[in-house]
Amino acid sequence: xxxxxxxxxxxxxxxxxxxxxxxxxxxxxxxxxxxxxxxxxxxxxxxxxxxxxxxxxxxxxxxxxxxxxxxxxxxxxxxxxxxxxxxxxxxxxxxxxxxxxxxxxxxxxxxxxxxxxxxxxxxxxxxxxxxxxxxxxxxxxxxxxxxxxxxxxxxxxxxxxxxxxxxxxxxxxxxxxxxxxxxxxxxxxxxxxxxxxxxxxxxxxxxxxxxxxxxxxxxxxxxxxxxxxxxxxxxxxxxxxxxxxxxxxxxxxxxxxxxxxxxxxxxxxxxxxxxxxxxxxxxxxxxxxxxxxxxxxxxxxxxxxxxxxxxxxxxxxxxxxxxxxxxxxxxxxxxxxxxxxxxxxxxxxxxxxxxxxxxxxxxxxxxxxxxxxxxxxxxxxxxxxxxxxxxxxxxxxxxxxxxxxxxxxxxxxxxxxxxxxxxxxxxxxxxxxxxxxxxxxxxxxxxxxxxxxxxxxxxxxxxxxxxxxxxxxxxxxxxxxxxx
Numbered sequence: 417x418x419x420x421x422x423x424x425x426x427x428x429x430x431x432x433x434x435x436x437x438x439x440x441x442x443x444x445x446x447x448x449x450x451x452x453x454x455x456x457x458x459x460x461x462x463x464x465x466x467x468x469x470x471x472x473x474x475x476x477x478x479x480x481x482x483x484x485x486x487x488x489x490x491x492x493x494x495x496x497x498x499x500x501x502x503x504x505x506x507x508x509x510x511x512x513x514x515x516x517x518x519x520x521x522x523x524x525x526x527x528x529x530x531x532x533x534x535x536x537x538x539x540x541x542x543x544x545x546x547x548x549x550x551x552x553x554x555x556x557x558x559x560x561x562x563x564x565x566x567x568x569x570x571x572x573x574x575x576x577x578x579x580x581x582x583x584x585x586x587x588x589x590x591x592x593x594x595x596x597x598x599x600x601x602x603x604x605x606x607x608x609x610x611x612x613x614x615x616x617x618x619x620x621x622x623x624x625x626x627x628x629x630x631x632x633x634x635x636x637x638x639x640x641x642x643x644x645x646x647x648x649x650x651x652x653x654x655x656x657x658x659x660x661x662x663x664x665x666x667x668x669x670x671x672x673x674x675x676x677x678x679x680x681x682x683x684x685x686x687x688x689x690x691x692x693x694x695x696x697x698x699x700x701x702x703x704x705x706x707x708x709x710x711x712x713x714x715x716x717x718x719x720x721x722x723x724x725x726x727x728x729x730x731x732x733x734x735x736x737x738x739x740x741x742x743x744x745x746x747x748x749x750x751x752x753x754x755x756x757x758x759x760x761x762x763x764x765x766x767x768x769x770x771x772x773x774x775x776x777x778x779x780x781x782x783x784x785x786x787x788x789x790x791x792x793x794x795x796x797x798x799x800x801x802x803x804x805x806x807x808x809x810x811x812x813x814x815x816x817x818x819x820x821x822x823x824x825x826x827x828x829x830x831x832x833x834x835x836x837x838x839x840x841x842x843x844x845x846x847x848x849x850x851x852x853x854x855x856x857x858x859x860x861x862x863x864x865x866x867x868x869x870x871x872x873x874x875x876x877x878x879x880x881x882x883x884x885x886x887x888x889x890x891x892x893x894x895x896x897x898x899x900x
Contacts, residue, residue: 418481422448422471424574425479427502428492428520429456432546434464435554436492436519436578441468443577448472450479476502480509486540486570487514495522503530512538515567519546523684524596524603528766531563531595540567545592545602547783548580556580558783559589560605560775562598562768580782582791588781593768600762601775604755607685607699609784610678611751612650614702614839619740620654622826625727626833627736631667635659641741645815646748648787676706685758692761696754697846698747701838724834736829739822746819747843752793753806754846773797807850816847862886 426437429451437447437460449465450473451457457472473479480487487510491502499518506516516539518527527543534541545560546553559579561571568591579589592598623629623637638655642648662668682703689696708715729736756772763770776793779785796809806812827844830837849855861872871881885892 418478420482420484422446422482423484424448424488424490424571425450425473425483426490426492427451427476427479429460430492431550432553433492434460435550436490436546436557437470438464438468439554439556439578440574441465441470443574445574445577446471448479448482450474450476476505477509480506485511485514487511488517488571488574489515490517490519492519492546495520495526499526499530503534507537507539510539513540515540515542515570517542517544517561517567517571518599519544521602521606521679521681522599524600527563527596527599535564540564540570542567542571543596543599544575545598545605547602547605547779547785549784552580552782556588556782558605558778558781558786560592560598560601560778561589562592562601563595565591565594580786582777582780586777586780588778588783588786590771590774590778592775592778593763593770595766595768597763597766597768597770600768601759601770601778603681603684603688604759605779605783605785606681607696607702607758608751608755609650610682610685610702610706611698611839612648612748612785614705615698615744615747615751615843616650616654618830618835618837618840619744620658622740622830622833622835622837623737626729626830626835627733628729629733631658631669637737637741641744644741645745645789646741646787649784650787673712674709675712676709678703678706682706688762689754689758692758692765694754694758694761695846695849696758697842698751698754698839701842705838725832727833727835729829729833731829736826739826742819742822743826743840746816746823746847747840748787748789749807749812749816750843750846751839753812756793756806772801772803805850807847820844820847 423445424440425448426433427450429449437449440447446469448471449457449460454474457474461470461472471482473482489506491499493499493502499520499522503516516534522543531541542561542563546557548557552558556579559575561575575589576587579587582588592601620634623634635655635658638651638658642651642655657669658667660668662671682699685696686700686703689700759770762768773794776790776797780790792811793806796806796811797803803809807816823844827837827841864870865872865883866886869883871883873881883892
């Protein structure tokens with residue numbers, strides 16, 4: 417009879433899986449490793465895991481037999497059908513109260529479905545976001561678990577032990593919410609990551625083309641920014657990238673083809689925001705910017721056809737660089753505000769009880785979007801758990817007010833120089849749209865009623881929808897009123 421010796425099993429021995437197993441081992445947990453190609457199990461045990469307490473299995477049945485009850489199995493396999501296939505293989509060897517954890521980049525509707533389907537079989541499902549890449553997995557990722565709440569107490573000691581630690585020592589892991597909440601929050605995290613990266617690249621292009629800075633000079637700017645309110649992982653790695661030289665002494669980044677890849681989580685965030693009617697404009701622009709970058713051949717032809725100004729800045733470069741930092745900071749605040757707006761709406765739609773302050777804590781360490789000001793987001797939601805919008809918090813309201821003159825000047829100068837700033841600009845447009853009590857949608861509603869009898873609501877009769885025969889030639893029958 418096989419002895420149950422392992423605290424948790426992990427399926428999937430790619431780099432992330434191996435590093436998470438080694439991380440768990442470092443924290444005193446016995447892990448049973450399994451991979452569909454079982455030769456990888458043997459290779460892992462003989463090499464990376466040699467001298468550890470890690471054990472292996474050559475079948476799903478053996479894996480389950482080696483797990484202490486309640487059995488905990490974590491999947492780190494490709495999202496989609498592979499997850500369902502492994503769940504089906506596991507079920508015959510599990511019993512009521514056992515736990516399946518999906519740590520891949522699954523789409524949240526799949527996690528909602530799996531939570532409900534497995535609950536009917538007595539199995540507890542957890543869909544957990546894992547952020548931080550290979551290094552994070554090995555030494556401390558940000559973990560965002562959600563799903564069946566009954567599973568949390570069993571997995572909490574493992575997850576909070578292996579997670580990254582914030583500067584105050586708190587684990588960057590807490591229970592997110594029910595059903596698909598963990599993977600939903602990870603999706604929004606990735607969307608914000610898209611936005612952050614796009615903002616940084618726009619600032620880079622302004623400094624490169626507009627100000628004519630060298631890559632070493634830009635690296636110095638980012639190094640300085642990383643000491644202040646912009647302190648973050650992405651600012652830090654940008655500094656390192658700009659300094660890095662190829663074998664010929666030239667900056668390596670200048671030799672990289674300017675076409676950006678994407679795996680889909682940013683697109684999922686944009687599509688979901690449209691479905692929920694939440695204007696997550698910055699993430700949307702970041703996704704579209706990657707799409708535009710992929711049209712390299714068309715852009716090359718367009719560069720010879722379409723006319724525009726030649727970038728040339730004639731002012732005080734040092735002062736303008738300081739304004740760039742302020743614009744970047746303000747736009748980042750908008751990006752997080754939009755992300756939290758989307759999570760707030762999803763929580764309403766799915767009846768999730770999201771811990772907004774806890775989410776900010778989870779993002780303070782280990783993950784790609786970790787930054788100093790996430791502590792301020794945590795404080796904002798601790799001070800007011802029902803905060804309607806992050807921009808309404810006094811710290812963030814004051815920060816955007818202080819930065820907005822610089823922000824406006826950066827966008828204006830970029831327009832004059834012909835340098836695209838889709839993310840910086842849309843963040844400012846959102847800010848201005850949000851602060852306007854009256855928007856020109858009254859005219860838009862009149863247009864819709866004029867050509868399609870779609871009706872409109874009068875200010876002096878709220879809740880009453882009316883149609884006007886604008887030309888005298890139309891009828892008095894109106895179309896149905898609905899929101900898409």
